[in-house]
Amino acid sequence: MTAALSNWQLDDAEQLLSGVERDPSPYVAAVPGADAAEGAPMSLGRAWADTLRAELLVRRLRVAGFTLVGDPVSPDSSAEPSLDLHAGVAELLDGTGGEADPRSESASRAALAIALVRSAKAAFDAADDDLQRAAGLARHARIELLSRRIDAAMDEAVEAASLLDPTLPPGVLLVDTLGTLAGVLADLELMPLALDYQRRAHETALAAATDADVLARDGADPDVLVAVAATRLGELCAELGEGLLDDGAPESAAPHFAEARQLAEQALAQLPPDSAGIVPAQIVHGWALVGMGEQAAAVGPLRAAVRLTSATADRARLASAQLALGRALRRKGDGRAGDEHLVAALDLATEHGLPRVRRAALRELCTLHADLNDADRALPYLQAYLSDELDRVDERRTRWVELFGRRKSLLETERAAGQLRRQAYEDPLTHLPNRRYAEARLDGLLAAGDVPALAVVDVDRFKSINDAIGHPGGDAVLRAVGELLVAGVRDTDEVCRWAGDEFVILLPETTAEQAERALERIRASVARYPWSDLGLDVPVTISAGIASATRGDDRKTLFAAADGVLYDAKRSGRDRVVRLSAVTQTRAGANPLDVLFGPAPEAPAPEAAAPEAPATTGEAAATTGEAAPDQAPEAEGVAGVQPSPRDAAAR
Structure with missing residues (x-):
C-alpha cells in the first residue's frame, strides 16, 4: 500500500484500501470512534487506514489539478494555471474555503483528508507504542509535504525523530519509518540529516536480516529488505554528490558517487531477478556512473x-x-x-x-x-x-524565521523560569539556597533512601555584631560566614541559609562523625578569619549541631534532632560543634524534646520497682541542668549527645 502511494499508483492503492476497515464512502468523514464503544480510543489499525486514505486523497488532489511545485513550463500562455493546494488547504483549515472553490469535490476531499489526519494523529498520540507513533507521524509529515504545509511537516518530523530511540529492536516497521523520515528530511532540504536516518535504516535492515525471530514475525525477505534500504541510501548519496558537482566541488562529490555505486551493485546482487527493486537499483547505479564520468x-x-x-x-x-x-x-x-x-x-x-x-x-x-x-x-x-x-x-526563510522565533520564545521562557526558580529557592543576601530549597532537597534525599547528616549552624551573639557594626556590617558577616561554610565542605554537600543568622548544611551519605570533623575545621576557620577588616573588635564564632539520619527518618525528625544539639552547644558556651550520632523515626510534629530525650515515662505500677537511672555521657547532656536523668531517659535507639573533641581538650 505504501509503495503504491509513493509510486503514484493511486488506483492500485484505492483497491488495496478497499479491503481495509473503512467508512461507507471514502469521501465522507466519519465521527472518530463511531464504530467502537463510546469513549473507546480508535485502534491503531483504523488510524493507519485513515492515514493512508488521507495520503491517497491528497495525491488525487494533485492529479486533479492542484499544483505543489510550480506551474508547467509551457509556451502556451493561455493555459489555465493550476489551483494552489497549499492555499486551498489553508482556507479549509480556517473554514473560509469550499463554497467559493470551483472544484467543490476536490475541496471536500481536502477537508476529509484533514479530518482523517487529525483523528489518526489523536489515535497515534494515545498509543503506548513509540515506534507506531513515530511511523504514523512520519507518514503525516509526508502528507503535510504533499500539501506544502512545510512548518507542519517539520513539526511532525521532529516529533517522529524524538521517538526513534536508538535502542529500538530492529524490524521491518522501524526500517520503513526511518526511510520515510529520511525522505521527508530530504524534501525539507536537510540532506545531511536525511542521509544519517537512511544510513540508520540500512544498518537496521542488516541487523533485522540476521534475526530469525524478526523475519518470522514480519514475514520479510531479508535480501529484499536490505537491498531496498541500500538502494535508498545510494540514491541520497548520489543526490548529495550531484549537489556538490553543481557547486563546483567534484573532488568532494566523488566519494558520494562511489558509495552510491557500491550500494547499488550490492542491491542488484541481492535482489531476485523478478523483484520490483531491480529498476530503482539500476537507476541509482546509472546515476552514480554518470557522476563518476x-x-x-x-x-x-x-x-x-x-x-x-x-x-x-x-x-x-x-x-x-x-x-x-x-x-x-x-x-x-x-x-x-x-x-x-x-x-x-x-x-x-x-x-x-x-x-x-x-x-x-x-x-x-x-x-x-x-x-x-x-x-x-x-x-x-x-x-x-x-x-x-x-x-x-522563501519557504526556508519563513521556516527558519519561525524556528528562530520559537527558539527565542523558548529561551525567554527558560530565562523567566530560571528567575522564578532563583526567587523561589535562592537567598537574596548570600545567594545560597534558601529554606524552601533545603526542605525540598532534604525530603528528596530521605525519600531516595539516602542517610544524610544534617548540620544546623548559628552565628554566636549575632545581635551584638549588629549593634557593633550596624545591619550592613551584619549582612557582610553573614555573607562571609556563608562563603566559609561553602569553602569547608565537599562539592556534594549543600550549604543553605535557613533564616536570620542560621544556616543548614546537607551532607549526603555522611555519618555524624564525618560531619563533625568537617564542621570542626569550618568552626576553626571562622574563628581565624580577619573579622577586624569588617570593623569587629572580637572574632566571630559559630556553634553547630549535627544529627545523622537512619532509614525511615523524616525531615522534621532530623532537623529537630540537629536543632536540639545546637541548643546544647549554645548552652555549653558557644563556639563549638556538638553531634548526635543517631536519630529514630517519630511522627511528624513530634515535640523536639521528645525526639532528643524520649517521651516522659509513664508512672510505674505500684508493685514495680523504679528503674535505675541511666548514666549520661558527654558535656552537652551533662550541662542541661533542667531535668534529672531519671526524669528524661534517653529514647530507645538514640545514642547520647557527643561533644566535639575540642570540648574534651578544653577540660
Missing part, C-alpha cells in the same frame, strides 16, 4: 530502466529514470536526445509534485540549451528554475 556505461542500463518503468504506473520512478538518462545523454554530448528525456522528467515531476526532481530537471535543461547557444529555449527553464529557487528560499 562513465556516461557511456550508464546509458544502456538507464534506457532499459526507462523502458521498464514506462510500462508501469510508477510515474515517480519513471521521472527519476528519465532524469538520469537525460543527464547521461547531455553529459555524453547528445544534447538533442537528452532534451527529450529531461522534458519528460520535468513534466512528470511537475504533475506529481516531485520538487527535487523538478529542480534538477530544470537545471539540466537550462544548462543543456545554454551549451547549445539556444537562449530562447534556455530562458523559460532558467526563469522557472529561479522562481522555484526563490520559492524554496
Whole structure:
C-alpha cells in the first residue's frame, strides 16, 4: 500500500484500501470512534487506514489539478494555471474555503483528508507504542509535504525523530519509518540529516536480516529488505554528490558517487531477478556512473530502466529514470536526445509534485540549451528554475524565521523560569539556597533512601555584631560566614541559609562523625578569619549541631534532632560543634524534646520497682541542668549527645 502511494499508483492503492476497515464512502468523514464503544480510543489499525486514505486523497488532489511545485513550463500562455493546494488547504483549515472553490469535490476531499489526519494523529498520540507513533507521524509529515504545509511537516518530523530511540529492536516497521523520515528530511532540504536516518535504516535492515525471530514475525525477505534500504541510501548519496558537482566541488562529490555505486551493485546482487527493486537499483547505479564520468556505461542500463518503468504506473520512478538518462545523454554530448528525456522528467515531476526532481530537471535543461547557444529555449527553464529557487528560499526563510522565533520564545521562557526558580529557592543576601530549597532537597534525599547528616549552624551573639557594626556590617558577616561554610565542605554537600543568622548544611551519605570533623575545621576557620577588616573588635564564632539520619527518618525528625544539639552547644558556651550520632523515626510534629530525650515515662505500677537511672555521657547532656536523668531517659535507639573533641581538650 505504501509503495503504491509513493509510486503514484493511486488506483492500485484505492483497491488495496478497499479491503481495509473503512467508512461507507471514502469521501465522507466519519465521527472518530463511531464504530467502537463510546469513549473507546480508535485502534491503531483504523488510524493507519485513515492515514493512508488521507495520503491517497491528497495525491488525487494533485492529479486533479492542484499544483505543489510550480506551474508547467509551457509556451502556451493561455493555459489555465493550476489551483494552489497549499492555499486551498489553508482556507479549509480556517473554514473560509469550499463554497467559493470551483472544484467543490476536490475541496471536500481536502477537508476529509484533514479530518482523517487529525483523528489518526489523536489515535497515534494515545498509543503506548513509540515506534507506531513515530511511523504514523512520519507518514503525516509526508502528507503535510504533499500539501506544502512545510512548518507542519517539520513539526511532525521532529516529533517522529524524538521517538526513534536508538535502542529500538530492529524490524521491518522501524526500517520503513526511518526511510520515510529520511525522505521527508530530504524534501525539507536537510540532506545531511536525511542521509544519517537512511544510513540508520540500512544498518537496521542488516541487523533485522540476521534475526530469525524478526523475519518470522514480519514475514520479510531479508535480501529484499536490505537491498531496498541500500538502494535508498545510494540514491541520497548520489543526490548529495550531484549537489556538490553543481557547486563546483567534484573532488568532494566523488566519494558520494562511489558509495552510491557500491550500494547499488550490492542491491542488484541481492535482489531476485523478478523483484520490483531491480529498476530503482539500476537507476541509482546509472546515476552514480554518470557522476563518476562513465556516461557511456550508464546509458544502456538507464534506457532499459526507462523502458521498464514506462510500462508501469510508477510515474515517480519513471521521472527519476528519465532524469538520469537525460543527464547521461547531455553529459555524453547528445544534447538533442537528452532534451527529450529531461522534458519528460520535468513534466512528470511537475504533475506529481516531485520538487527535487523538478529542480534538477530544470537545471539540466537550462544548462543543456545554454551549451547549445539556444537562449530562447534556455530562458523559460532558467526563469522557472529561479522562481522555484526563490520559492524554496522563501519557504526556508519563513521556516527558519519561525524556528528562530520559537527558539527565542523558548529561551525567554527558560530565562523567566530560571528567575522564578532563583526567587523561589535562592537567598537574596548570600545567594545560597534558601529554606524552601533545603526542605525540598532534604525530603528528596530521605525519600531516595539516602542517610544524610544534617548540620544546623548559628552565628554566636549575632545581635551584638549588629549593634557593633550596624545591619550592613551584619549582612557582610553573614555573607562571609556563608562563603566559609561553602569553602569547608565537599562539592556534594549543600550549604543553605535557613533564616536570620542560621544556616543548614546537607551532607549526603555522611555519618555524624564525618560531619563533625568537617564542621570542626569550618568552626576553626571562622574563628581565624580577619573579622577586624569588617570593623569587629572580637572574632566571630559559630556553634553547630549535627544529627545523622537512619532509614525511615523524616525531615522534621532530623532537623529537630540537629536543632536540639545546637541548643546544647549554645548552652555549653558557644563556639563549638556538638553531634548526635543517631536519630529514630517519630511522627511528624513530634515535640523536639521528645525526639532528643524520649517521651516522659509513664508512672510505674505500684508493685514495680523504679528503674535505675541511666548514666549520661558527654558535656552537652551533662550541662542541661533542667531535668534529672531519671526524669528524661534517653529514647530507645538514640545514642547520647557527643561533644566535639575540642570540648574534651578544653577540660
